[in-house]
Amino acid sequence: MAENPIIEIRNVCKRFGQVTAVDNVSLNIMPGEFFVLLGPSGCGKTTLLRMIAGFELPTEGQILIDGQDMARVPPNKRPVNMVFQSYAVFPHMSVADNVGYGLKIAGVGGAERESRVREALELVKLDGFGARKPNQLSGGQRQRVALARSLVMRPKVLLLDEPLSALDAKLRAQMQFELADLQDQVGITFITVTHDQDEALSMAGRIAVMNKGEVAQLASPSDLYEFPANRFVADFVGSVNLFEGKLTLDEPDRAAVDCPGLGKVYLNHGVTGPHGADVWVAIRPEKIQLHVPGEGKAIRGAAEDAPEGHNFARGTIKGMSYLGDITLFEIRLESGAMLRVSRPNMSRRDQEDFTWDDKVSMHWRADSPVVLLS
């Protein structure tokens, strides 16, 4: 059964004078999805969200919500609700009045309004806070009020603008789970805007990475991380080592790239790029293994699943940062290029294995590197 998208964005452009904020974006968002718009500041993600809410009008293109063209529908008539970055909780109203505001405007009467407000407050775990004023709440609680205020309207789509950016790290991690849970519970489509990749990866069903007003990639969190489509995505989502190189071998089941900076990189799958083309190789820091030179297989200069002389590098440790769960190494390769490697601290003394200026060798598996054509 082909489901109809709840939100259809068709070739939407938004220009502010000379500046193009959103450039020909088309997206289909499905009912019940947890969709995240991810990108650096100024990439147009918030503008896109505000166009869905109705606070901005597209310069070109169409936005359809539940099959209806929204071009002439003002924000107060759209079946979507928004949680604002500043939460925008009304300071002169009690928590219950805040949550009940939309219902009051909609003409929902006393008893029903009261019970729905109570339900919404329970949903966000604020039961008993109804009589408080917003200035008696913490930031996290105010955000829950904003959430309840939107959810009580039973919107078709809930829009969240940087919902966690103002919270401290611990609370943010907790809210990531809670938001995902909440979305599961209410079954409403969530569209979240964020610049925080951890937030996006942990909550989203699908992520659209935006760059300069365009969608750079649309994928699930793991696809986005493991199979980035281009250098921008590889670099923006997670941390990555990027090396320029030339494609020297490209067959359906294997490929090789010669990188002046890194050496010969072998892949156990094809990349379908033009032979001899300039490409980029991306390797995540955690997918590189560090060895003391002369230890095990690495001494022969090859990883087990790659031909002799491939997927192997030597270097000197120039920087180290111990982060508790992992240690990050900055390694200067023999070519002079820098390589970033992370290493899990699986036992308590692991971080003592290496230190500054140690000579090390590295290898990685043939399925670890990603070849990027753009």
Place this chain on the structure above:
Amino acid sequence: MIALFARFGRGRTPVAPLEYTRRWWMRGWVGLVLLFLYLPLITLIAFSFNDSRRNIVWRGFTLDYYDKALNNTSLMEALLNSLTIAALATAVSVVLGSLAALWLWRFRFPFKAGAEGVMALPIVVPEICMGVAMLVFFARIGFPTDLVWPFNLGAITIAHITFCFPFVTMVVRSRLTSFNREEEEAAKDLGASEWQALRDVLIPHMMPGIVAGALLAFTLSLDDFVITFFTSGPNTITFPVKIYSMVRFSVTPEVNAASAMVIAITVILTTVALKLQSRSGISAQGH
């Protein structure tokens, strides 16, 4: 002697850099400022109880002059005129001023800086010029002067609105700069129309500014002399103008008593307004 000094020194905690209230010279300075500010007012009120016609030396306590002032029909008429004008001018100024503030805050239009400047003009133009301008203006358009009360106060009220509403605009406008626009958008997002968002979100935020502006307008109107002097006719004497004409003959405790009553009225009104404002819980500071 040394022991005494030492004990004195030990008992004192050192004065911290920001503890200005613990420095004797600072206290003295504050005392002097307060004295200069309030001594004239205190004297005025004290001498309103003075049992003497000449009102130069203290001759004993009496309430006679309050009685006399309250029974002085022309003085009471002037006071009633003043209060009526002040109330009308405040009401109109608050509406006009708040609308102007909203207009300046919300919209972008050509010559906006110019518009803001023009808005502040009645504040900076010397009162005497305003007074003369008003006089010429009302004479030129032939504003009727022989209307029945309270319509005969029209000219003065219009003149007062002219210089009162820019104050309301300034206060409300500066209040609006702290408004979080997302609140208005949130209201609309929840289904509120433009008007409902204004009523439920924007006006509650503006309220402290509106109240402050109203207080300013009321007191400015109540004690205005120069502009009123030029625009009032023989039948539309206001309180300050009346006091002025009384003082020209002699400063009797009756003048003091009348003035003390006006001070009391303004203090009471201000207190009530501030109380109302804090009770309605407009604590819109924290976001």
